[in-house]
Every structure is written in C-alpha cells, then in structure tokens.
Amino acid sequence: MKAALQNYQDRMRRVLDHIDRHLDSDLDLETLSSVAAFSKFHFHRQFTATFGLSVHRYVQLARMKRASYLLAYSNALGVTDIAMDAGYDAPDAFARAFRQRFGQSPSSFRNSPDWEPWLVAFGPLDNARSKLMKTFTTDDVTIRDVPSTKVAIMEHRGDPATLGDTIRRFIAWRKKAGLHPRTSPTFNVWRSERRPSSPAAYSTDLCVGTDQPIEANGEEIKAGEIPGGRCAVLRVVGYTDNLEPAALYLYRDWLPASGEEARDFPIYCQRLSFFPEVPEHEMVADVFLPLK
Numbered sequence: 001m002k003a004a005l006q007n008y009q010d011r012m013r014r015v016l017d018h019i020d021r022h023l024d025s026d027l028d029l030e031t032l033s034s035v036a037a038f039s040k041f042h043f044h045r046q047f048t049a050t051f052g053l054s055v056h057r058y059v060q061l062a063r064m065k066r067a068s069y070l071l072a073y074s075n076a077l078g079v080t081d082i083a084m085d086a087g088y089d090a091p092d093a094f095a096r097a098f099r100q101r102f103g104q105s106p107s108s109f110r111n112s113p114d115w116e117p118w119l120v121a122f123g124p125l126d127n128a129r130s131k132l133m134k135t136f137t138t139d140d141v142t143i144r145d146v147p148s149t150k151v152a153i154m155e156h157r158g159d160p161a162t163l164g165d166t167i168r169r170f171i172a173w174r175k176k177a178g179l180h181p182r183t184s185p186t187f188n189v190w191r192s193e194r195r196p197s198s199p200a201a202y203s204t205d206l207c208v209g210t211d212q213p214i215e216a217n218g219e220e221i222k223a224g225e226i227p228g229g230r231c232a233v234l235r236v237v238g239y240t241d242n243l244e245p246a247a248l249y250l251y252r253d254w255l256p257a258s259g260e261e262a263r264d265f266p267i268y269c270q271r272l273s274f275f276p277e278v279p280e281h282e283m284v285a286d287v288f289l290p291l292k
Helices: 002-021 029-036 040-051 055-073 079-085 091-102 106-111 115-121 123-130 160-177 244-258
Strands: 141-146 149-157 186-190 203-209 222-226 229-237 268-271 284-290
Touching (some): 055 160
Antiparallel strands (some): 186 203, 268 284
8 A cells, every 4th residue: 555655656746847847848638647657537636636736737836936036036038038938928928927926027026026925826836846745764864074164144034935035135146256056055054943933033044155255245244154063964856945844854853863962053954956947856955964
C-alpha cells in the first residue's frame, strides 16, 4: 500500500516538474495525463483531488508567477515579451488578467508592487506545491565544517508581506555593487519564525558574501560575518520559497536525536539557484544549523 502511494505521488510530481520545464509549451490534459501515465478521462479529477485546484488553474498560476517575478526582479524583458511567455497572444489580454488577479497593471506592478494581493493570489499554488514535498530523513543531513564568510547585509524587519520590496532593493543594490549570484554567494539568516505571532516581529537578513569594501549606494547596508564551524546541513531541491519544513526538521527531529547541541547563531540558508533563471523544481538551497 505504501509503495503504491509513493508511486502515485511520484507520477504526480513528474507532472509538476513537466509543467515547470514547459511553461512556454501547450500544456493540455492529454499531454499531462500522458506524462503521469494516467487515463486522460480521470486525470483532471485526480489532479484536482491531489492539489486542490484544477490543472488549468495550476498552469495559469505557474505562468503568472514567473511573469510577476520577471516584472518585479528583472528588467531584461519588456511587458510584451513577458505576456507572450505567460501564454497570452496579446499584451492587452495579459494586462487584463494581471489586473484582475493582482489589482495592478503589469507596468504598475513592475514600478511598485503591491505584495499583499500577490501573496493571496499565489496561496493556492504554494499549497499545491507543498502537498508532495519531500519527507526528510537523517540520511539527508550531513555535518560540515563551514568556513567563515564575510557578508554585506540588508536587514528586513517587520511584516513579511513586504519582504518582496526588500528583496527588490537588495537585488538592485548588489547589481550596482557588482556582486552577481554566480560569483558572490547568497544567504538568508532567519532571526525569527517564518510566521511570528505578530507580523512586526518578523526578522531576516539578506546577505551576500564579499570581502570588498561596502558602498551603501543610498541603502542601509551593514558589514557582517557568517561564522565558521560545524553545521548540520540539509539540502532542499525543488520548491524553496518555503524552507520552514526543512528548518523544523533540523530543529524538531534531527537535533534531539543526534546528540548534538546548537551553536549560538541562527539557522540560515544559502541559495544556490534562483527562479526564474531555473524552473522551480530545479531550485536548490542548503539549510544550515550551526553546531557546537
């Protein structure tokens, strides 16, 4: 029974991976049911029952998420190109759909995103992706001796709903500073829970590794260091927007059973690849729990 369930879930994961890789292609029911090796007459109901939304809506949201990331975090493509990438034949149709979902035109969102409607709109997509998240085991955790890393830090303090604005400023600042993700490592240091009891208590640091002198360029940038030492490391491959399950596994399950003790530095992650440069199922992040 367990093996059959695992096989079923693997087939459904295959569908999500195919969607991620082929957002520019025709993702019809016949194609996707074939990827899953399910009957096309039942696949739609099976998908909806598993993920809580239809195949059509899932694909729409996945395309719109990529479009919104390109608008918010990159100027490489114009709105017309982004509309075509999202599967729309004309910019006007894309603009109507975008405004209906987010309450802003694509151009307005690019200039000044309103993140609360954005978070609400993608809630169903996030929930769907979390349905088949990998279950971690002790075999997934390694202990490494990590070297210390000097970093430039942009702090985010307050409502997590506004984190997107801090990320935009951080990306813009590091572009000016010439600290490209391919050559300068990217870290997030979590100084609070992902959803604290009060949104005002949310706290995280966006960091980029550099030993260069830091030029603030009008931003509040601090110099700091991620200390070296022994760390329990858990690699997450796939959906890395929400790394809380990985952090909870290290804290709640792995640490008590390991006989180890946590060191006096927060749990943090290093992001090794980024959406939409890679499809979401190919994103990689390492979660570090510092140990004594």
